[in-house]
Amino acid sequence: MNHSVAEIATDRASIYLQQLCKHFAHKLPVEFTPEQGTIPFSVGTCRLEAAAGKLVLRADAENADLLKQVEGIVERHLVRFAFRDPPEIVWRSAEQAAS
Incomplete structure (x- = not known):
């Protein structure tokens, strides 16, 4: 399993x-609260967490190519929702994020 993490500084973490x-829940069995969410894509999963001043995205997939797909899907949609204040999204491997 491959993992990556992106921590995005924003005061709108819960909103995003x-x-x-909600967007993906129209087609996928998404689970979420204002603080946490899980989006199970066919190519992998994204877990989201809204904390004070930041949105944390955690992507998981079977291999590196699928992981890039998960990252890309989430990134494209987040940028679309946050068009007024586009976030800087930098994905790091889970190992890099832990250190």
Whole structure:
């Protein structure tokens, strides 16, 4: 399993989390609260967490190519929702994020 993490500085973390989850919930069995969410894509999973001043995205997939797909899907949609204040999204491997 491959993992990556993106920590995005924003005061709208919960709003973006809920927008992403509601958007994908039309086609996927998404679970979410204002603080946490899980989006199970066919290529992998994204877990979201809204904390004070940041949105944390955690992507998981079977291999590196699928992981890039999960990252890309989430990133494209988040940028679309946050068009007024585009976030800087930098994905790091889970190992890099832990250190």
